Amino acid sequence: MKITEVRIFPTESKDGKLKAFATMTFDDWFVVRNVKVIQGNNGLFVAMPSRKAVEACSKCRFKNVVGSKYCNQCGSQLKEISFPQGNDENDKYNSHMDIAHPITQDCRVYIQDRILDAYMKDKHEKTGEGASLESSKKEKIEAFSQPVSSILETIQTVSEPGIDIGAQDIEL
Numbered sequence: 816m817k818i819t820e821v822r823i824f825p826t827e828s829k830d831g832k833l834k835a836f837a838t839m840t841f842d843d844w845f846v847v848r849n850v851k852v853i854q855g856n857n858g859l860f861v862a863m864p865s866r867k868a869v870e871a872c873s874k875c876r877f878k879n880v881v882g883s884k885y886c887n888q889c890g891s892q893l894k895e896i897s898f899p900q901g902n903d904e905n906d907k908y909n910s911h912m913d914i915a916h917p918i919t920q921d922c923r924v925y926i927q928d929r930i931l932d933a934y935m936k937d938k939h940e941k942t943g944e945g946a947s948l949e950s951s952k953k954e955k956i957e958a959f960s961q962p963v964s965s966i967l968e969t970i971q972t973v974s975e976p977g978i979d980i981g982a983q984d985i986e987l
Contacts, residue, residue: 824837835937837850849864865912866912868880
């Protein structure tokens with residue numbers, strides 16, 4: 816299977832670490848959404864789509880977030896699941912579960928490389944467009960600055976005698 820398309824959706828998070836969401840298409844047949852591009856301590860990386868882990872209430876079968884003490888539906892006390900203490904990996908695993916993820920390291924590297932390449936390309940295109948937009952704005956301002964002075968002169972000569980029209984009276 817090959818990734819045939821990657822779409823990047825830039826975003827800004829409160830802490831500034833989440834840079835974008837990505838959607839990848841495999842062989843023009845299968846789509847995986849909500850892949851995250853995150854700024855980590857060692858650079859950018861890709862996080863696969865995940866959801867909060869849930870457990871069913873033994874009485875009403877309502878799905879509650881793992882770690883809840885009471886059921887959000889019926890209020891009964893939930894069984895406490897014990898995990899080894901002091902292992903941050905277990906805390907991370909307990910709160911979110913991957914919806915889809917690569918099985919092999921080669922697949923993970925392949926996906927990450929394709930998504931980060933698309934992210935960098937998108938980022939550079941946006942930066943390039945921003946620079947060209949700024950230069951085109953300057954060109955338009957310069958193009959209009961000369962006609963404005965000639966328009967002021969024309970208005971001054973055509974206007975009624977005794978009425979002074981200055982540049983401060985005209986809003987652009």
